[in-house]
Amino acid sequence: MSSQTVKEQKPPREPRNGVDTPTLLATINAVGAQPELAKFQFRATNRWQSGTHSRTRIESFSGAGGEHTHVSDFVLDADHPQVLVGADKGPLPVEYLLVGLTSCLMSGIANISAARGITLQEVEASIEGDIDLLGILGLSDEVRNGYERLRVNFKIKGDAPPEKLQEIVEQSKNRSAVFDVLTNGVPVEISTEVA
Amino acid sequence: MSSQTVKEQKPPREPRNGVDTPTLLATINAVGAQPELAKFQFRATNRWQSGTHSRTRIESFSGAGGEHTHVSDFVLDADHPQVLVGADKGPLPVEYLLVGLTSCLMSGIANISAARGITLQEVEASIEGDIDLLGILGLSDEVRNGYERLRVNFKIKGDAPPEKLQEIVEQSKNRSAVFDVLTNGVPVEISTEVA
Numbered sequence: 586m587s588s589q590t591v592k593e594q595k596p597p598r599e600p601r602n603g604v605d606t607p608t609l610l611a612t613i614n615a616v617g618a619q620p621e622l623a624k625f626q627f628r629a630t631n632r633w634q635s636g637t638h639s640r641t642r643i644e645s646f647s648g649a650g651g652e653h654t655h656v657s658d659f660v661l662d663a664d665h666p667q668v669l670v671g672a673d674k675g676p677l678p679v680e681y682l683l684v685g686l687t688s689c690l691m692s693g694i695a696n697i698s699a700a701r702g703i704t705l706q707e708v709e710a711s712i713e714g715d716i717d718l719l720g721i722l723g724l725s726d727e728v729r730n731g732y733e734r735l736r737v738n739f740k741i742k743g744d745a746p747p748e749k750l751q752e753i754v755e756q757s758k759n760r761s762a763v764f765d766v767l768t769n770g771v772p773v774e775i776s777t778e779v780a
Numbered sequence: 781m782s783s784q785t786v787k788e789q790k791p792p793r794e795p796r797n798g799v800d801t802p803t804l805l806a807t808i809n810a811v812g813a814q815p816e817l818a819k820f821q822f823r824a825t826n827r828w829q830s831g832t833h834s835r836t837r838i839e840s841f842s843g844a845g846g847e848h849t850h851v852s853d854f855v856l857d858a859d860h861p862q863v864l865v866g867a868d869k870g871p872l873p874v875e876y877l878l879v880g881l882t883s884c885l886m887s888g889i890a891n892i893s894a895a896r897g898i899t900l901q902e903v904e905a906s907i908e909g910d911i912d913l914l915g916i917l918g919l920s921d922e923v924r925n926g927y928e929r930l931r932v933n934f935k936i937k938g939d940a941p942p943e944k945l946q947e948i949v950e951q952s953k954n955r956s957a958v959f960d961v962l963t964n965g966v967p968v969e970i971s972t973e974v975a
Contacts (some may be wrong), residue, residue: 587856589903590802592936594867594948595932602830602831603792603829603831603833604831604832604865605831605865605948608865608866612864612865613918613919615916616913616914616917616919617917617919620919620920622913622933623913623914623917623919623923624910624911624912624913624915625911625912625914626877626896626908626909626910626911627872627874627875627908627909627911627951628878628884628906628907628908628909629818629875629878629879629904629906629907630904630905630907631879631882631883631886631904631905631906631907632902632903633886633889633890633900633902633903633904635796635890636797636798636799636800636890637796637799637886637887637890637891638798639882639886639887639934641878641879641882641883642876643871643879644863646842646872646875648864648913649863650911653859653861653863653966655868655871656862656868657868659871659875660945661856661871661879661883663879663880663883663884663886663887664887665834665887666841666850666851667845667851668843668848669802669807669843670799670800670804670807672893673850673851673886675854675856675883676838676850676856677822677841678879678880678883678884678957678958679822679880679884679885679957679958679961680822680824680838680854681876681877681879681880681952681958682842682876682877682880682958682961683822683823683824683836683838683839684826684836684856684858684876685785685845685858685873685874685875685876685877685880686825686873686968687781687824687826687834687836688826688834688836688858688870688876689831689873689874690970691826691828691834691858691873692832692834692858692859692860692866692873693820693916694828695828695830695832696832696833699884705828706860707827707828707884707975708827708828709825709826709827709828710825711823711825712823712824712826713821713822713823714821714822714823715818715819715820715821716820716821716822716957717812717818718811718818718819718820718821718843719815719818720876720955720960721888721955721956721957722806722808722811722812722818722955723955724808724811724815724818725815726811728818729960729964730955730956730957730959730960730968731957731958731959731961731964731966731967732957732959732961733967734966734969735966735967735968735969735970736969736971737968737969737970737971738970738971738972738973739970739971739972739973739975740972740973741973741974741975742974742975746975747850748830750912750972750974751972751974754970755972756970758919758970760915760916760918760925760928761874761925762807762874762911762915762925763874763876763877763917763926764925764926764968765874765915765924765925765926766874766877766926766927766962767961767965767966767968768963768965768966768967768968769924769926769932769960769961770962770963770964771926771927771928771929771963772928772929772930772963773881773929773930773931773932773959773963774929774931774932775885775929775931775932775933775934775949775953776931776932776933776934777933777934777936777945777946777949777950778933778934778935778936779936779942779945780902780935780936780937
């Protein structure tokens with residue numbers, strides 16, 4: 586072809602905020618071209634220890650067309666605190682939801698900022714969840730078992746005008762896997778084998 | 781009063797499965813008599829580290845009419861794995877949901893078994909979650925951001941007939957805070973302050 590087309594191109598985004606922005610954008614493009622790469626499965630195995638103490642192990646997952654193992658196994662203890670008749674050997678199960686939500690929003694904030702060419706200095710999230718235990722204790726059928734509501738407050742500092750930084754948090758929420766699951770729910774199947 | 785009423789009483793439940801059953805049942809009775817004790821608030825603070833890596837700290841909570849601190853601070857890293865352009869310094873945010881769900885069901889199984897006088901030998905839960913990342917990558921508006929579904933399989937061994945052990949898992953599900961939140965959703969408010 587002899588035609589000389591000059592395409593207008595944005596300058597490539599450099600790495601920023603600890604995000605390898607070129608690889609992130611190349612990954613999104615690759616998945617766009619081959620959508621079956623986007624199917625992932627995450628897994629965990631939990632073993633009961635004693636009382637309300639249990640231990641979850643996270644080792645492998647599948648996605649991007651293959652099997653993967655994490656760099657190291659993640660081992661996470663959960664328990665009830667003493668006021669709830671446990672030994673406090675780990676966070677409460679409901680506290681793990683707070684970890685999942687804030688960390689999901691935080692990852693999104695870092696990636697979106699990098700893609701938009703904004704450098705972050707500091708980001709902190711505080712989260713609170715209100716729960717009335719009359720539900721799980723079986724003392725009221727009117728009270729739900731889970732949290733009544735969650736509140737997250739972000740403090741964000743970066744080299745962009747306030748409204749741009751607020752848009753990043755908003756966009757992270759709009760593309761957060763955990764925010765979606767917690768606000769919209771997900772079907773859960775439970776099966777039991779007796780040994 | 782001169783009347784001599786003899787009440788029929790069940791023998792008190794002894795500690796079992798590492799659960800202090802008498803204290804558990806006394807706690808439930810105390811909360812039944814004073815329902816405001818059931819109001820709890822759980823909290824966490826997450827600080828962005830670099831890239832998709834963030835660190836959550838869990839220290840205190842309120843409930844049972846007062847403030848409490850955990851026996852030790854819990855510090856939890858979250859990150860994306862390398863195939864998702866992270867440094868794999870902790871579980872993925874969506875993997876924390878798997879920890880929360882299995883550990884919540886497991887605590888319930890231990891408590892309910894103890895209250896029913898059933899001794900557990902072993903309990904293990906495997907969980908899988910399917911997710912299509914076309915949602916969070918912004919490549920499809922048809923695909924949700926979060927998990928499409930979760931599947932949990934329990935293997936349980938204890939000194940009761942199979943149907944009694946299966947009933948315990950079922951009852952744990954019926955009184956699980958995390959199962960409720962994940963299947964029914966919860967309102968989440970997000971606010972942002974620019975520093």
